[in-house]
Amino acid sequence: MAKLARKVALVGAGMSKFGRHFPNKRNPDLWIDAWLDAVSKVDNGINSKDIDACYVGNYSSDLFNHQGHLGPQMANLVGLTPKPAPRFEGACASSGIALRQAVIAIASGVHDVIAVSGVECMTELPTTGVTDVLATASDSLFEYPAGATFPGLYGTLASAHMHKYGTTIEDLMRVGIKNHENGRENPYAQMQQSIKEMMESKKARLEKEGKDIPDWKDEFDFLKSRSNPMIAYPLRLFDCSLITDGAACLFLAADNVAKKFTDTPIWITGTGQGSAALSLHDRDDLTSFIASREAARQAYQMSGLKPKDIQICEVHDCFTIAEIVALEDLGFYERGKAVEAIKNGETKRDGVLPINTSGGLKSKGHPVGATGAAHAVEIFKQMRGIAERNRQVKFDVEKAMTHNLGGSGGTCVVHIYEK
């Protein structure tokens, strides 16, 4: 894996508020929110005249919004017409791919500055429609007719991990609890509440209605109760990420122009992408994602870094099991050992390896095509020391990573960032 031919810097990053915004906000509105937020984060300002292309990551505006061809639409809204405006699709990894392609285009010398857009407006469809659209990211020939849903495929993977490594439902729950603790500190997150807070408000509501108050001792009791219904065994509602509308925007610049925008660029020193068979039944291993391992291998090799060098990481927790597997696939922990580290608090905000300080897809939300770019937004903030509320980690972040997984693991994109 060669080094990038030219250094590429992240000079600005921002996002819209994530949440259920339709019909008050649609793709164009969300994207402009993200653009303005990112512009405000560029130290010396940035203008559309400075930008050579707009790379758009979007999963399925075609099915969610009956709108294809999103690239030129998004570019036009921010004054980038007639510059190149391609759209990239790789399910939930769509804007991770857009970011990677922008890095490669700048490194190659074709472009100097690129705006990366990630955008998705999902709530235009009812939940059943969203579930069906998400299912098209998995194999529609053989898995879907057998009843597979998106949560169903991750539940299936979880059963294999539980069987092989003894992973428990409490292990899964710890991931959700931790990510909600982070999301409550993120003003851009969809659910800014800890699971404990949600439990207490549920109790309060039942008391007010004169109903029996459940004797939940802690979050685990609450999460095992009927208030957290099963979706696809062993995954319950609070093991699943959210249905979200949102957008994110990143500004990337070549080394020789980056200083025009900021004195403190964040360098993207490693990029990797991997793939896997779309159907789970065509994979050799159901307890790990080969696409993640391949993407990570490439990114580590390009940057010259090792897993132990990474200080924080945003991983793709579309389901709680996915965060556990990611920690193993990225080489932070041995296979089957991540749950012990999570139990010890290592991945909390004040732990040795904070994971998903943004709140993750679980609490921040998961507008699928925007998620990869939003991962980079959190890393930008943490490395700059500008993460809101009480979310900023207590050490100087010099080396960080993002991990963006598509569908049930058919695509993965990994990036490494250094100051």
Place this chain on the structure above:
Amino acid sequence: MSEIVKDFTIESYLEYIRNKKLMGSKCKDCGETYVPVRKLCTKCNTANMEWVEMSGKGKVAAFTSITVGTPFFVEKGYGRNKPYCFSVIKLDEGPMVSGQLVGVDESKPETISVDMPVKVKFLETEIKGETRVDLGFEPA
């Protein structure tokens, strides 16, 4: 006269399923077996296949019990109070396939286990006067 060999396409595979046969393709060069069928052997990059019938026996490789199902399964009457089991089955011949697992207690998924031996069961559904056949499995 030898029988006309069906082309190694998805439709041929599905037609076998409709006739309640689980068929795969076997590479005549290296012996690798593919279910669902494939025309190209990705082990040796040749397209030199023959049809082979699977025994239909295997083990659960992974599974889930789904309460929020796909529209087809909702139409079949599955849902919150009647979950269904989606499974990945490792066939005795080696390949893995996806299918609904029936004959288990879907509402007590803790009682279903990985490695549990299963056998093929073709599942019939009446839709608009026509019978649809899907690949499924049940405990052996």
